[in-house]
Amino acid sequence: MDKENEEIKRKNEEFLKSPIGIELQYDRTILWYETTKIQKANIISIDEGKEKKDETLSFTFNFIPEDKWKYFTKYVVFFNKGNCVDIKYTDNMNDEEIVKRLKSLILDVLIDTHLIDILMKRETGKIMSSKHLEYMSPKYQNRYIWDSTALASRYNIQVIIVRNSFQRKQNNIFEKNIHKALNNFGNKLNGSVKLLVTVESLYGINIDNFLETDITGKKFLKIGSKVENLMTAIDQQLSGTLSIDPQLKLVLLENNENFVFINEEGDDEKGVIAAGWGSLLSYTTLTYSDNNNEEYMNQLKQVTSFLFGSLKTLLGIHSDLLSVYEKTKVPLSDWEIQKFKLRFYIDKVLSTIHNIKSTNALILKVENMEVSNVIANKMNEAIFLLNKSLSDFERTGIIKLDDIVKASDLSESVASDPSLVSLLYFPSDQKIGVYLPIALPAVFPVLLSTYSFYEDWKKNKK
Known part of the structure; x- marks a missing residue:
């Protein structure tokens, strides 16, 4: 044995x-x-x-x-x-x-390991050529884009319910249920990424203006320019945010008669997911009451299932499986959380290294750059935390995100600090090109006067 x-x-x-x-x-x-x-x-x-x-x-x-x-x-x-x-x-x-x-x-x-390979190539600049992308199916083209996107530590998740009428609902049970479901989903990821969920209703957009009707009377929204125009209209109606964190919009299109999305191949899609923007889903109007409790819960389950899937896709939590693989029907499994935690850790390590390298290259390239003590201390602390996190991970195998998240935030703040890219610090040869047009009009008359004075003095001396 x-x-x-x-x-x-x-x-x-x-x-x-x-x-x-x-x-x-x-x-x-x-x-x-x-x-x-x-x-x-x-x-x-x-x-x-x-x-x-x-x-x-x-x-x-x-x-x-x-x-x-x-x-x-x-x-x-x-x-x-x-x-x-x-x-x-x-x-x-x-x-x-x-x-x-x-x-x-x-x-x-x-x-x-395929995802890890994509992340490594992203940071080393080895981007897949357009020729290779053309041979990939649209599904894997989208996944390559999502996998290549750097993850943020915090996201603002904005659930937008586009109402089909100006009549306000008597209760907001639907909004509360959506908010609670997404908060529970976000709590499972609290060890890595933080999700701030808000739910709001949007009035004044007529969805019928974007819909088309086929010969059978079936309404549909074609994925392409029509969807892009709808997304633009939604963005124009929304108020701005003061947060610097990325924003993902999960849009629910309320309508009395459900419609479908049509992709480029002419197949029906229950919703649309756009990388870096959010998602769109059509659902029929339904108000909670004691008489339709079961019907309401079934529809709520369909809506939340799509929202969960949208968030997983937008955050790069893929669970595409072979046809001979199957998984239990839950929004987020423990193995998916662990997989995402590993991806999040690697992503933060690579982005921190990238920020440190780019900042160092900028300092070496630009002469006479003045780096303040605050900036220097931030960068030194980021390097220390990066080395500590990698050393601890190599020694123990434990994925601890606190140090690497702080290192990533510090390195990003240094790389984007305005003092490093201000016009106050540029090479000496560029100073002549900038200052000469400003100083010459003022200095030239002085030089002429000085020269004239010198000539007069010279004549008088003779």
Whole structure:
């Protein structure tokens, strides 16, 4: 039994080496075998379990034989709402095939090395060419854009209900339910990104002006210029915000007769998600009452499900799975939260390094630049926190975001500080070009007068 344990551990350690320095270790107390087949295995990273569970990147894998598989037969992997994953195996599968399935699951889904590769290329300037993008499907083109976007530490989530009439509702139960649902969603991500949710109603936009009707009388909104015009109209109606944090708009289009969105291929879409802007969803008017409680709750569930999916997409929390993979129907699973936390950490590390490098390059390039003690102290603290965070992560494997978030904020504030880009500090050769047009008109008459005075003095002396 000990030899089998050592052999399985050796095989798994060969591939359980993440390109970002994460090592996965067995919890050997709950690892056992039966007739050389794995019945249940637990793989837990990174430390000994003394740390808090929510600070470790940990997953549990249950290997289940085919005759005990309780899900549909076409599925080979099922993701539970926690961080537990059920994996099916058959009697004719050898250990190498089981290990291959586990390897693909960890690298492609739970850690997503493809996403990490995109983030690394983003910071090194190796952007995918337009030619390569053309060969990608629209779905993966959008995902590449979302994955390449740098994450902020805080977001303003603005839920906008575009009303189809000027008559105000007698109650705001719908708004309260939406606000509560999104707050609960945001609380799950509080360890990384912070979401500030607001809900407001918008009047005065006639959706019918943007709709088209087909020969069957079905109303639709074509994705393209029509949707862009609607988004522009919404932006024009909204009041500005004093917050410097990014804003994402989740727009609900209220209407009496539901319509659909049509994409470029002519297929129906239940909603639209626009990178960096937000999302649009059509829903029919429904007011809560005791008589239609069940109908109201069903529609509320449909609306909140789309809003959850929109936020996950906009924040880069992807859960696109193979057709043979399935997951439980919950808005946000623990394994998705851990995956996002890892992505958030890597994103902040890369953006901090980028800000430090760009600031240093600016100082080296521009002569006579004066850097104040405040700016210097901020940058030194950012470098210290970055090194500390990376050192702690490499030593313990624990993902702690406080230090790296502070380092990212400090480095960003330095990189965008107006004193570093002010015209007061530019190279000497540029000073001549700036000051000469200003000084010459004033100095030239003085020079002429001085020269004339000198000539007169010279004549008188003779």
